[in-house]
Amino acid sequence: MGRAQAIAAWRAGLRHAEWEPDAEGPDVGEDVNTALPQKPRQLPPVLGDFITLGPLGTALLPYDRPRVLLVDELDKSDIDLPNDLLHVLENGSYDVPELVRDAADGARVHTSDPGGRAEVRDGRVECREFPVVVITSNGEREFPAAFRRRCLPLEMRTPTREQLLAMVEGHLGTRPQGTEDLVDLFVQRVQAGGTHSLDQLLNAVQMTTAGGFQADGDGRKLVEMLLRDLAKGR
Numbered sequence: 640m641g642r643a644q645a646i647a648a649w650r651a652g653l654r655h656a657e658w659e660p661d662a663e664g665p666d667v668g669e670d671v672n673t674a675l676p677q678k679p680r681q682l683p684p685v686l687g688d689f690i691t692l693g694p695l696g697t698a699l700l701p702y703d704r705p706r707v708l709l710v711d712e713l714d715k716s717d718i719d720l721p722n723d724l725l726h727v728l729e730n731g732s733y734d735v736p737e738l739v740r741d742a743a744d745g746a747r748v749h750t751s752d753p754g755g756r757a758e759v760r761d762g763r764v765e766c767r768e769f770p771v772v773v774i775t776s777n778g779e780r781e782f783p784a785a786f787r788r789r790c791l792p793l794e795m796r797t798p799t800r801e802q803l804l805a806m807v808e809g810h811l812g813t814r815p816q817g818t819e820d821l822v823d824l825f826v827q828r829v830q831a832g833g834t835h836s837l838d839q840l841l842n843a844v845q846m847t848t849a850g851g852f853q854a855d856g857d858g859r860k861l862v863e864m865l866l867r868d869l870a871k872g873r
Contacts, residue, residue, distance in 0.1 A: 641689050687746035690737060692764065697751040699731060701767035714776040721786040728789045731766040738762030798837070800826050806837065807844050815848035825866060834870035 692700070698708040713721065727733050738746050739762030750757050774790065776782075798806065803822045808814045825840045843865040847858065 685746065686737060686741050686743070687748045687759070690735065690746070691749040692751060692757065692759075694751050695727065696733075696735075696764045697755070697757075698770040698772075699727070699733070699764050699766040700750070700757050701765065703767065705766075705768040706770045708770045708772045710772065710774040712777060713774050713782070714779040721782045725785060725789070728772065728786075731769045733764055735759065735762050735764060797829060803837075803840065807841060810841050811845060815844065817848050818844050821847065821862070821866075824862075828866060828868070833868040835866065836869065839866055839869075 694708060698706040700706075735748075738748075738759055741762065745758055745760045746762075747756050747758050749755065800822060803825065804814065804818065807818055807822065821840065821843050825835060825843075829835050843862060846865065847862055
């Protein structure tokens with residue numbers, strides 16, 4: 640739509656402002672045709688200005704070194720996306736239909752990198768070095784066997800108490816007083832079968848270790864709210 644509007648504006652500009660006479664007019668005896676200064680002819684909008692490669696296309700550009708592409712929570716995507724990725728994961732390339740239909744051999748398009756532009760030849764995005772693709776999933780649905788065959792699965796185990804303490808210290812830059820008690824409570828609830836996330840623990844440590852916080856009364860209610868079982872809603 641943007642390109643269609645730009646082409647319409649370009650054609651209108653050609654019709655109404657292709658030539659403009661000199662403001663002082665031609666000298667006496669001078670040929671009127673030679674006295675009219677010629678405006679540079681405005682070029683039509685190019686297709687590449689209206690196409691932006693997403694993170695996948697940007698990662699598949701022909702770099703000398705491989706890029707890293709993160710596909711986060713694939714299990715929450717459209718049902719057809721894993722199958723649509725099969726060709727890309729197999730060949731490291733895909734076609735941009737708009738550029739394939741265009742008569743030009745190449746187009747300079749936008750990329751997901753801030754201010755980035757890249758040359759796409761013959762409408763095909765093809766990598767030189769295959770990117771490192773990291774895909775995460777929470778296991779909410781199964782993926783096709785053909786898709787899983789192209790992946791190396793790695794199951795993230797529940798962090799241990801020592802790992803949780805290290806994560807809190809790495810995130811906050813310190814280990815406030817009372818962190819161990821909150822980590823122990825978090826581990827106890829996870830081992831009891833509750834559904835909890837790491838950011839709950841980080842939020843609980845950050846919000847309940849401020850000066851003057853009391854772990855009883857209203858303070859205890861805040862801890863319970865922050866470390867609630869996510870599978871039980873409120």
